[in-house]
Amino acid sequence: MFDMDFPVAGITASVLLVPLVSFVISFFTSMGGVTGAFLLLPFQVSVLGFTSPSVSATNFLYNVVGTPGGILHFIREDRMVWPLAAVITIGTFPGVLLGYYLRVLYLPDPRAFKFFVGLVLAGIGLRLLFSLKTKEKARSGSGGSFSVTNVSFTWARISYLFRGRENSASVPALFTLSMVVGIIGGVYGIGGGAIIAPFCVSVMNLPVYTVAGAALFGTMVTSVAGIVFYSLVPLNGVTAPPDWALGILFGLGGLAGMYLGARVQKKMPEKVIKGMLAGVILGVAGRYILQFWL
Numbered sequence: 001m002f003d004m005d006f007p008v009a010g011i012t013a014s015v016l017l018v019p020l021v022s023f024v025i026s027f028f029t030s031m032g033g034v035t036g037a038f039l040l041l042p043f044q045v046s047v048l049g050f051t052s053p054s055v056s057a058t059n060f061l062y063n064v065v066g067t068p069g070g071i072l073h074f075i076r077e078d079r080m081v082w083p084l085a086a087v088i089t090i091g092t093f094p095g096v097l098l099g100y101y102l103r104v105l106y107l108p109d110p111r112a113f114k115f116f117v118g119l120v121l122a123g124i125g126l127r128l129l130f131s132l133k134t135k136e137k138a139r140s141g142s143g144g145s146f147s148v149t150n151v152s153f154t155w156a157r158i159s160y161l162f163r164g165r166e167n168s169a170s171v172p173a174l175f176t177l178s179m180v181v182g183i184i185g186g187v188y189g190i191g192g193g194a195i196i197a198p199f200c201v202s203v204m205n206l207p208v209y210t211v212a213g214a215a216l217f218g219t220m221v222t223s224v225a226g227i228v229f230y231s232l233v234p235l236n237g238v239t240a241p242p243d244w245a246l247g248i249l250f251g252l253g254g255l256a257g258m259y260l261g262a263r264v265q266k267k268m269p270e271k272v273i274k275g276m277l278a279g280v281i282l283g284v285a286g287r288y289i290l291q292f293w294l
Contacts, residue, residue, distance in 0.1 A: 008243035009050040009058070018246065019253030022062060026257030030070045031265040032208055032277040033197030033215030035063050035258070037223075038284055040250060053240035057230035058250070061242040063223035065251020067216045069259030074213030077266070078147035081210050083158045084169070088196055088218035091175040095182020096222050100229045102183065111292050117184060118288030121195065125282035127202040132271050132278075146266045148210055162210050169204045178218065185222055198281045201274060208273050209266060216258070 004015045021043060022036070029036035037059040044050040044058065074080045150161040159168035181195045197215040200206045231241040265273065 004245070006050075006243050006246045008052075008054055008241070009044075009048070009246050010052070011048050011050050011246075013048055013246070015249060018249040019256075022066065022250040022253035023257040026066055026070075026254040027261045027264075028276060029280060030216065030258040030261035031212065031268060031273050032201075032280070033212035034277065034280055035067060035216065035219055035254065037063050037219075039280075042287075050243070050246075053230070054242055057227055057240055057242035058247040060223040060226035060230070061244065061247030062250040062254055063219055064227065065248055066254025066258055067220040067223075069255040069257075070216050070262040071213060071220065071258075073259055073262035074216070077262075078149075079210055080213040080217070081148055081151060081158070081160055082214075083151060083153035084174070084200075084206075084211070085214035085217040087158065087171055087174050088178045088214055089221045091178025092182035092185070092196075092218050092222045093225055095179045096185055096225045097229060099183035099185060100226075100233065114288045115292040118285045118292075121281050121285035121288065124195070124198050124202060125278050125285055128198055128274055128278035128281065131202050132274055146209060160210070162207055165207070167206050167210065169200070169206060174200075174204070182222060185226070195281070198277050201277065208270055208277070212262070212265065 002014050002016050003012050005012050022040060025036035025039050029039070040062060041055060041059055044055050050058070071080070146163065148160050148162050150159075150166075152159050153171075155171055157168050157170060158174070159166060161167075177199055178196065184195065196218065197208070197211050200211045200215070201208045227242060231239055233239065
C-alpha cells in the first residue's frame with residue numbers, strides 16, 4: 001500500500017516513508033546549517049537498497065528541493081549574512097567540479113583520503129564538544145533581537161553585529177575552507193554544510209544562529225552543480241543522473257523539515273544545537289575512519 005517503483009534507483013518504497021524520513025532528519029540538522037543529506041545516504045543504501053552512483057546525485061537533488069524552506073525563513077528573520085553566504089558559495093562551486101574530476105581520474109578507491117578527512121572532521125567535532133563548556137552568554141551575546149545588523153565586507157574580513165556581539169571572519173580563510181569542502185563534496189557527494197557549519201562555529205567562533213542560513217545557501221548552490229556534473233559528465237563511461245521522483249519526494253520532506261527547523265532554531269539553546277552538530281560531524285568522521293579498515 002502506497003508503494004511506488006523508482007526505476008533509476010531500482011527499488012520500491014513507500015511514498016509516505018520517504019518524505020517522513022527526510023522531514024525528521026532535516027528538522028534537526030537544519031538548525032545547525034546541515035541538510036542531513038549524508039544521513040540519507042546510508043538510509044538509501046542500507047534500508048532502500050539504492051547502491052548505484054546515482055544515489056549521490058539523488059542526495060544533491062534532495063538538497064536543491066529541501067534547502068529553500070530553511071533559507072527563506074532565515075532571510076525573513078534577517079539572519080542571512082549574505083557576504084558569508086557569497087564567500088562560501090563562490091569558494092565551494094569550483095571545488096565541486098575539481099572534486100568530481102579527482103574522483104574520476106585519481107580516486108576510484110579513495111579510502112586513504114577519506115581516512116585523512118575523517119581525522120580532520122574528528123578534530124573539528126571534538127573542538128565543538130570542548131567549546132560547549134564555554135558560557136553561552138559570553139559567546140552569543142545576551143540581548144537584542146535575532147536580526148543581523150551592521151554587516152560589512154572587505155576582501156580581508158566579514159563582520160556583523162548579532163545580539164550585542166560583534167562577529168568577524170577572515171575572507172581568505174573562509175574561501176580556502178570552502179574550496180576544500182567543495183572538493184570533498186564533489187568527490188563523495190555530501191553536503192558542504194556538514195563541514196563548513198561546524199568549522200565556522202567552533203574555529204571562527206561565529207554564532208550558529210547566523211551561520212546556518214549561509215551554510216544552507218552554499219549547500220544548495222553546490223548541489224545544483226553536483227546534479228549537473230553527475231548527469232552530464234560521464235563517470236567511467238556512463239553518467240549517473242538522480243532518481244528524480246525519489247529525490248523530489250525526499251526534498252519535499254526536507255523542505256518542510258528545514259523550514260520548521262529554521263523557525264525553532266532561535267528557541268533552542270546554542271549549546272544544544274552545537275551538541276547536535278558535534279554528533280553529526282563525529283558520526284561522519286567515524287564512518288570515514290572505520291571504512292579504512294573495513
